[in-house]
Amino acid sequence: QKEVEQNSGPLSVPEGAIASLNCTYSDRGSQSFFWYRQYSGKSPELIMSIYSNGDKEDGRFTAQLNKASQYVSLLIRDSQPSDSATYLCAVNEGRDDKIIFGKGTRLHILP
Amino acid sequence: ETGVTQTPRHLVMGMTNKKSLKCEQHLGHNAMYWYKQSAKKPLELMFVYSLEERVENNSVPSRFSPECPNSSHLFLHLHTLQPEDSALYLCASSQEWQGAREQYFGPGTRLTVT
Numbered sequence: 301q302k303e304v305e306q307n308s309g310p311l312s313v314p315e316g317a318i319a320s321l322n323c324t325y326s327d328r329g330s331q332s333f334f335w336y337r338q339y340s341g342k343s344p345e346l347i348m349s350i351y352s353n354g355d356k357e358d359g360r361f362t363a364q365l366n367k368a369s370q371y372v373s374l375l376i377r378d379s380q381p382s383d384s385a386t387y388l389c390a391v392n393e394g395r396d397d398k399i400i401f402g403k404g405t406r407l408h409i410l411p
Numbered sequence: 412e413t414g415v416t417q418t419p420r421h422l423v424m425g426m427t428n429k430k431s432l433k434c435e436q437h438l439g440h441n442a443m444y445w446y447k448q449s450a451k452k453p454l455e456l457m458f459v460y461s462l463e464e465r466v467e468n469n470s471v472p473s474r475f476s477p478e479c480p481n482s483s484h485l486f487l488h489l490h491t492l493q494p495e496d497s498a499l500y501l502c503a504s505s506q507e508w509q510g511a512r513e514q515y516f517g518p519g520t521r522l523t524v525t
Contacts, residue, residue, distance in 0.1 A: 304453075332512050343501055343516040344454070345413070388454070390514075397509055398467070401454040 302327045302393040306402035314410050319376040321405050323389030326370070333365055333372045334390040338404065344388055348374065379409045414438040415517035417502050423523045424492065432487040432520050434502030440515075442508035443485040445477060446501040448519075454501070460485060461508035492524045 305324045313319040321335075332351055336344035350356045350363040350372065362375040372391070376383055386404040393400050414437045424430050436443060445457040459467035460479040474496075476488040485502055499521050503514040 334513065336516075343413075343499075343519045346513050346515060349513050392512065398456060398469075399512060399514070403451070403453045 302398075302400055304389055304391050304400045304402040306387075306389050306405045308403060309406035310408045311405055312408045312410055313379050315379055315381060317379055319379045319383065319407055319409070321374040321376075321387050321389075321407065322371060323373065323391075323402055324371045325389075325391045325400075327391070327393050328367075328370065330367075330370075330391045330393065332392040332399075333363070334399075335361075335363060335372075335374045336388040336390060336401075338386045338388060340385075347387075376407075381409045381411050383407060384409045413515040413517065415502060415504055415515050417500075417517035417520055419520060420518060421521045421523075423525060424489070425525055426492060426494075428492075429488070429490040431489065432500055432502075432522075434485040434487075434517055436483055436485075436502075436504040436515075436517075438504055438506075438515060440504035440506050441482055442505045443479060443482070444503040444505075444514065445485065445487050446503065446516075448499040448501055449497075458487075459508060466508055489522075492522075494524050497522055497524045 303326045335348045338344045348363040350365045356363045360377045364373045388404045389402040442461045447455045458477040478486040499519045501519045502517040505514045
């Protein structure tokens with residue numbers, strides 16, 4: 301059973317600090333990695349996709365991928381209260397190429 | 412707005428009813444998905460359509476019946492549901508089923524089965 305693991309949280313981070321969200325996956329063949337943000341009562345919203353090892357930056361968000369260690373992380377710089385949400389990690393399952401979602405990490409930015 | 416719409420937004424139905432959920436995408440995408448999201452569970456993929464052809468059926472009970480008449484529209488027909496089917500049902504689309512897999516979600520239908 302392929303799995304995508306995330307700490308459920310809540311992760312509490314002071315406003316203005318860096319929030320670090322982590323995700324591990326079990327399938328070494330995975331090639332596509334995604335981060336989604338989901339506000340309470342809303343649907344998931346795509347934040348970042350990353351396909352290659354290393355860092356990918358988009359505004360205050362940086363996705364980091366390490367295929368050797370099988371983890372992908374999302375850094376949020378200058379955290380704002382509006383960043384408070386659940387963050388979902390999604391990974392393609394290599395063999396069947398399904399997208400598997402983690403259960404998400406709840407992030408709470410403290411004003 | 413993501414360019415993916417879903418109706419209705421809320422639905423309450425009895426176990427003997429038949430209803431349908433509708434999804435429409437205005438993004439020119441070729442792949443569409445149905446997901447189920449229950450409390451404290453990860454998103455569960457139910458069905459995937461690529462160019463109107465079903466390419467994924469994740470062991471979903473037959474009381475859920477998908478229909479994809481064209482690449483912009485997706486339906487989920489519901490009949491004789493159980494209370495445990497109460498959940499948020501999300502539709503999503505992506506440019507391709509394989510390759511460009513960034514998915515864009517609709518607002519969801521909150522389903523309650525009584």
